[in-house]
Amino acid sequence: MWKSLLAAGLLVVGTATSAPFSKDALTEDFDYSFFGGLFGNGAHEFIDNLVDTTPNTKNALKMAAILRNSLESDALEDFNQFFGFIIKYGKEYKSQAEVAERFRKFQDSLASIETNSRENPELEFAVNKYDDLSEEEFFSGRLGTYAKKTKKFDAYVPKTAPDNVPDSWDWRDHNGVTPVKDQQHCGSCYAFSVVGTIESQYLVHKKTELDLSEEDLVACTYLNDTEYHNNGCHGGNFEDSFAFAQEKGLCTEKDWPYDLDDMDTPIPQCTKKPVAAKIKEITSVSDEDDMKVSLYENGPLLAEIQAGGNLFRDYHSGVMDPPTPPDGWNINHGVVIIGYGTTENGTDYWTIKNSWGKGWGDHGYFKIRRGTDCLGVTSGVFAVSV
Incomplete structure (x- = not known):
């Protein structure tokens, strides 16, 4: 040494x-x-x-x-x-x-x-920057997506049969993923997953790299706004987040930097900034075969999952495949699906971009089993166009 x-x-x-x-x-x-x-x-x-x-x-x-x-x-x-x-x-x-x-x-x-x-010998675990926290402390500020099912989105219609897309695909290899970010100790994953998906769409379809503002979305969909009903650092939903990104648009990180590093940080008032990006269309993708096709055809997908538990905090690599809870999956986290593939031993998986910083997981990413609704991944999957 x-x-x-x-x-x-x-x-x-x-x-x-x-x-x-x-x-x-x-x-x-x-x-x-x-x-x-x-x-x-x-x-x-x-x-x-x-x-x-x-x-x-x-x-x-x-x-x-x-x-x-x-x-x-x-x-x-x-x-x-x-x-x-x-x-x-x-x-x-x-x-x-x-x-x-x-x-x-x-x-x-x-x-x-x-x-x-x-x-769990199939997984690798390692010390990361969060290991001086209890699991309760860690997860209390890093989850925060909850389902809101009042709006019915159009269903995605695939143009290609599942057997006609590549066996594996990773948008990191095709300039379709922006850098991993860190939501800090704020339950704003709903904003990071929506923004991350939109950034990817601009990369894939417009060849434009944007660094969009999560705090713009958090602040302007906070409960003090009558149009949208997210709850700042205490959680939010995709439905109101999509509506804001579609109707109002998002500014850049440069115009509104992220400064929500704690659950108790006051949410600032919504302030009008120059619009850098908007969503045109949102479609719902509920079948894992269709998810595979949509991801390949159109780019990364936004998904709701259940995160938490002892597998998550110190995850480093491998394909997560926890058993389904007796009461089903409890959706609490928003993420971006950026790829899929199959391991050497034949396990199909999704590759997912998280928002807990590059020091967590596999440089900010993780994998879950594909084809079994692992972590409730089919509960809410959305494709957006810009």
């Missing part, structure tokens, strides 16, 4: 505590036992010399170093990972008590990853 760090220019010759260290060294194969050698030998000097680390994160690391002194020996391996976790994700904690609380939750996450990996 030392040789690799030297080669990467992340350590210089000298003591471990005096050598500058960058979070770029914290790759997937990093040996976190490295941090164990710091304590009792100048950990504060190491922290002070960290590269690209804010003063608040350095302060959190110093409080973590104090916490280490109170830990039993069997917790030190977990602590080494936690120490690296703080560096890698630039964590900022306000008190010694918060550091202790976040470490306990980080340990719970490590245990969950170990259990999930053992019980």
Whole structure:
């Protein structure tokens, strides 16, 4: 490990505590036992010399170093990972008590990853930036789509038979997907999925790359508007979101940047901005064969699913295929389906773009089983035209 760090220019010759260290060294194969050698030998000097680390994160690391002194020996391996976790994700904690609380939750996450990996060998799980949160904390601000069935959309009519489209397709390979975004701790997935689908349609059909404003949609469909009835960071529905994008249009992210990083952030008043994009038509696609054809013919699809549970937070790769709950799927999340395919062992899947940042899942994407209504994926699927 030392040789690799030297080669990467992340350590210089000298003591471990005096050598500058960058979070770029914290790759997937990093040996976190490295941090164990710091304590009792100048950990504060190491922290002070960290590269690209804010003063608040350095302060959190110093409080973590104090916490280490109170830990039993069997917790030190977990602590080494936690120490690296703080560096890698630039964590900022306000008190010694918060550091202790976040470490306990980080340990719970490590245990969950170990259990999930053992019980789901077809999936890969890994630590991500959310692992100092409880599952309840994590999901409370990252879901938020609910079904509203008052409007009947025209049904999609495929032009091609399912057997006549490619066996696999991924719009990332055909310039049809814009970058993954992060809704932060705000239940605005309904806005991100609608906006992501519209951005893809402009790429596919107009060869135009747009970065549209989710906050425009959130603010202007909030309950204080009599025309639309979404609930800001506490959820929304596609029906009102589509109506706004079709009737009013969306501005760009540059004109209205996203600043809703918490459930309690006040929703701003709707402000008129220059319109950059509008929807022309919305069709409903309810059959997975038709979904495959529509995705290939027209571009990425918007879908409602049930997210949550212990498979989701630390998912890294593989095809999710959880059993259907006894009471059926409970729709709570909006996503964009951007591809489909079949694994080497014959499992059909959908490739899905999420809105939890590039640090979650497989660089912001995940896969679910195709053909079995996994996660209730056929509950609400829509194709849009621009």
